[in-house]
Amino acid sequence: MTLYHLEYCPFCIDVRRSAESLGIELQLVDIGRDPKARAMLMERRGRGTVPVLGIPSDDGESLMGESRDIIEYLRGLAAA
Numbered sequence: 001m002t003l004y005h006l007e008y009c010p011f012c013i014d015v016r017r018s019a020e021s022l023g024i025e026l027q028l029v030d031i032g033r034d035p036k037a038r039a040m041l042m043e044r045r046g047r048g049t050v051p052v053l054g055i056p057s058d059d060g061e062s063l064m065g066e067s068r069d070i071i072e073y074l075r076g077l078a079a080a
């Protein structure tokens with residue numbers, strides 16, 4: 001899974017820390033350094049807010065926003 005983030009965004013830091021403590025490895029894409037990734041989020045979600053979790057799916061990648069929802073999802077995966 002991919003985490004679209006910004007290094008100093010507190011919501012992103014929460015998600016990164018949660019993933020680390022749950023032992024879930026995420027591929028990090030810093031949208032401050034990757035304008036194409038930011039443009040992709042803008043196009044698909046209508047906004048460039050991060051964190052966004054990219055989850056591989058049949059048709060490519062589904063995108064989940066909101067740090068609370070992402071952390072909840074990661075907890076569910078770790079508990080499964």
Ligand SMILES: N[C@@H](CCC(=O)N[C@@H](CS)C(=O)NCC(=O)O)C(=O)O
Binds near residue numbers: 009047051
């Ligand atoms: N409610 C959101 C807040 C996320 C948020 O505000 N992210 C800020 C950075 S800390 C952001 O992406 N700002 C850029 C923008 O809104 O375009 C969450 O918990 O994920």
